[in-house]
Amino acid sequence: MDWDKLRIFHAVADKGSLTHAGEVLHLSQSAVSRQIRALEESLAVTLFHRHARGLILTEQGELLFDATKSMAKQLDATAARIRDSEDEVFGELRVTTTTGFGTLWLAPRLPALFKKYPGLKIDLKLEERVLDLPMREADVAIRMKEPSQADLIRKRLMQIRMRLYATPEYLSENGTPQVMTDFSKHRLICQHAGTAQVAAGANLVAELMSHNIPSTLTVNNYFGVLQGVLNHLGIGVLPDYITEDFPFLIRVLPEIESSEVPVFLAYPEELRHSKRVAAFRDFVSDEIMTYRKRKLD
Numbered sequence: 001m002d003w004d005k006l007r008i009f010h011a012v013a014d015k016g017s018l019t020h021a022g023e024v025l026h027l028s029q030s031a032v033s034r035q036i037r038a039l040e041e042s043l044a045v046t047l048f049h050r051h052a053r054g055l056i057l058t059e060q061g062e063l064l065f066d067a068t069k070s071m072a073k074q075l076d077a078t079a080a081r082i083r084d085s086e087d088e089v090f091g092e093l094r095v096t097t098t099t100g101f102g103t104l105w106l107a108p109r110l111p112a113l114f115k116k117y118p119g120l121k122i123d124l125k126l127e128e129r130v131l132d133l134p135m136r137e138a139d140v141a142i143r144m145k146e147p148s149q150a151d152l153i154r155k156r157l158m159q160i161r162m163r164l165y166a167t168p169e170y171l172s173e174n175g176t177p178q179v180m181t182d183f184s185k186h187r188l189i190c191q192h193a194g195t196a197q198v199a200a201g202a203n204l205v206a207e208l209m210s211h212n213i214p215s216t217l218t219v220n221n222y223f224g225v226l227q228g229v230l231n232h233l234g235i236g237v238l239p240d241y242i243t244e245d246f247p248f249l250i251r252v253l254p255e256i257e258s259s260e261v262p263v264f265l266a267y268p269e270e271l272r273h274s275k276r277v278a279a280f281r282d283f284v285s286d287e288i289m290t291y292r293k294r295k296l297d
């Protein structure tokens with residue numbers, strides 16, 4: 001199959017227009033159209049439905065586009081490895097993790113990484129959805145559970161628990177609960193039980209909500225929960241790593257906590273030799289080691 005025709009097909013399928021594809025490829029619309037017709041003739045199929053508002057892939061076209069997307073991702077990965085020099089770390093690294101961990105733990109530590117590697121570009125993707133690393137939706141992931149794919153390199157970083165925290169100001173004004181029934185006089189701040197989150201956190205929230213708590217504030221991520229706590233709105237369910245950057249927060253009802261949640265760093269096998277991935281992996285590992293030492297002090 002002609003690689004050049006596939007490249008042109010991929011651009012047309014991606015842009016949905018011969019004109020826009022031609023602009024990207026620096027080819028005339030007629031040249032793009034000829035190549036698409038030649039590809040359709042060689043495969044003996046129709047790849048696009050032609051409409052006045054643009055082009056729509058046929059079923060056969062969708063199959064071919066899936067293949068060219070996979071090829072493009074593999075080529076991007078190869079190009080990234082080629083661009084990694086022997087002595088420098090530079091270029092883009094796509095990192096995915098949860099909104100809570102990304103905003104509360106990772107982002108505040110990135111200045112040290114950029115200071116060490118000023119040529120590095122981090123594309124931080126914060127969402128609860130687990131991105132597909134083998135399909136290169138991201139290069140590196142930090143996940144709150146062990147990845148299930150067999151073709152990933154994974155490293156266990158630490159384990160966390162969700163616990164109850166409040167500010168000294170809130171507790172001074174409202175008192176410190178000694179038993180769970182005291183929550184009838186307090187406001188609980190937490191992620192909504194139906195929000196995408198680790199099971200341990202959802203189970204703790206469900207347990208707390210089963211008690212008589214007259215006032216609550218639910219948010220769809222831990223960053224929002226933290227803002228509520230810092231503004232003295234109530235007692236919040238937060239991951240225990242939060243205390244490193246907010247040591248003034250007071251733990252409430254210390255007997256109440258979630259089960260352990262493992263934190264893993266993972267990346268595809270094909271990026272095993274990537275300088276960018278190695279730099280990020282080592283940086284996070286060093287930060288975790290420092291965090292552990294502070295917890296023991």
